[in-house]
Amino acid sequence: MNVIVVVGNPKPASRTRAAAELVAERLTGSAPQAVIDVVDLGAGLLGWGDAAVAQAKKAVLAADVLIVASPTFKGTYSGLLKLFLDQFGQGELGQITTFALMLGAAPQHALAPELTLRPVLVEIGASCPAPSLYLLDSSYAESRELDAWLAVAAKHLERIGDDRD
Numbered sequence: 001m002n003v004i005v006v007v008g009n010p011k012p013a014s015r016t017r018a019a020a021e022l023v024a025e026r027l028t029g030s031a032p033q034a035v036i037d038v039v040d041l042g043a044g045l046l047g048w049g050d051a052a053v054a055q056a057k058k059a060v061l062a063a064d065v066l067i068v069a070s071p072t073f074k075g076t077y078s079g080l081l082k083l084f085l086d087q088f089g090q091g092e093l094g095q096i097t098t099f100a101l102m103l104g105a106a107p108q109h110a111l112a113p114e115l116t117l118r119p120v121l122v123e124i125g126a127s128c129p130a131p132s133l134y135l136l137d138s139s140y141a142e143s144r145e146l147d148a149w150l151a152v153a154a155k156h157l158e159r160i161g162d163d164r165d
């Protein structure tokens with residue numbers, strides 16, 4: 001299974017990235033094939049047709065499973081992630097199974113991934129079978145929310161695998 005992680009944090013090698021990699025590993029049993037740390041794409045994101053952005057898009061479009069992760073900034077996902085998602089046309093992901101993840105400092109924005117990130121992912125063609133996941137940056141690795149979410153998401157992934165066989 002080709003699992004690709006996309007991380008939209010202006011800070012490279014962030015907790016958001018670590019959490020997304022952890023989710024990928026615990027969900028699928030192995031490390032993701034690739035992590036696209038969107039900040040590495042730099043100014044190429046500000047226009048259209050940049051070669052590195054095109055390469056990153058190619059990796060995303062080849063995925064069987066995507067995990068798209070962002071820190072919570074002012075109650076929503078990051079502007080950096082939006083720059084990358086805007087590079088995709090409507091429906092372009094072609095129903096790739098996608099899980100949305102956001103990290104935040106406080107619990108009051110727990111619905112932000114479901115209410116802000118998921119609609120954009122669906123607009124560009126993601127199929128999001130599970131509820132979006134919100135984790136606190138201080139405790140993401142040992143959270144009960146993560147354990148509970150994994151149980152649900154794993155069932156969705158299993159069903160998708162069965163349908164493919």
Ligand SMILES: Cc1cc2nc3c(=O)[nH]c(=O)nc-3n(C[C@H](O)[C@H](O)[C@H](O)COP(=O)(O)O)c2cc1C
Pocket residue numbers: 009011014015016017070071072073074075076103104105106107108109137
């Ligand atoms: C500009 C900015 C805005 C933020 N806004 C929020 C917010 O609205 N809600 C929240 O829970 N955390 C907020 N935070 C905290 C970040 O979401 C949190 O630090 C981040 O998820 C930690 O992940 P990182 O270590 O990967 O950057 C904000 C942080 C910054 C820098």
